[in-house]
Amino acid sequence: MKNLYVYSEKGIKINKSLLYRIVAVLCNELDLKIISLEINMLSSEKMIGINKKYLKHNYSTDIITFDYSNERNNLDGEIFISVDDASENCKKYHVTLDNEVLRLVSHGILHMAGYDDVTSAKRKRMKKAEDILVQRLQKLSKRLVKII
Numbered sequence: 702m703k704n705l706y707v708y709s710e711k712g713i714k715i716n717k718s719l720l721y722r723i724v725a726v727l728c729n730e731l732d733l734k735i736i737s738l739e740i741n742m743l744s745s746e747k748m749i750g751i752n753k754k755y756l757k758h759n760y761s762t763d764i765i766t767f768d769y770s771n772e773r774n775n776l777d778g779e780i781f782i783s784v785d786d787a788s789e790n791c792k793k794y795h796v797t798l799d800n801e802v803l804r805l806v807s808h809g810i811l812h813m814a815g816y817d818d819v820t821s822a823k824r825k826r827m828k829k830a831e832d833i834l835v836q837r838l839q840k841l842s843k844r845l846v847k848i849i
Contacts, residue, residue: 709742736777745785766809780809803842807834
């Protein structure tokens with residue numbers, strides 16, 4: 702897929718060709734075009750650094766999305782996913798790591814597509830869209846990510 706870049710920190714194995722297919726389906730479902738999209742899989746330690754530097758929060762989080770586009774249907778941005786936090790979410794929500802990473806990628810792309818989760822109503826709308834996408838792509842996400 703053109704203009705999609707995937708990076709993973711040492712100790713995190715990501716099936717890039719599978720992630721490319723997932724992103725292609727998400728873009729097709731949401732009528733999006735990728736101008737430039739970077740997806741980074743990293744540790745909670747690295748996520749703390751990013752969160753502190755850019756958002757002034759001194760803690761880890763499962764996902765941070767930076768949207769550089771002013772156009773709703775053109776994706777230009779970066780998604781940072783803490784695989785450590787995703788792994789903790791798996792235990793909490795009783796899902797697989799593949800499923801949780803799929804949910805986080807979908808969540809980041811939905812943010813870039815104009816969805817927001819700052820109010821209860823907006824969060825509900827975004828969660829509904831996220832759930833639909835994850836359900837549609839769940840079979841595709843098997844063996845997406847592994848912590849080694």
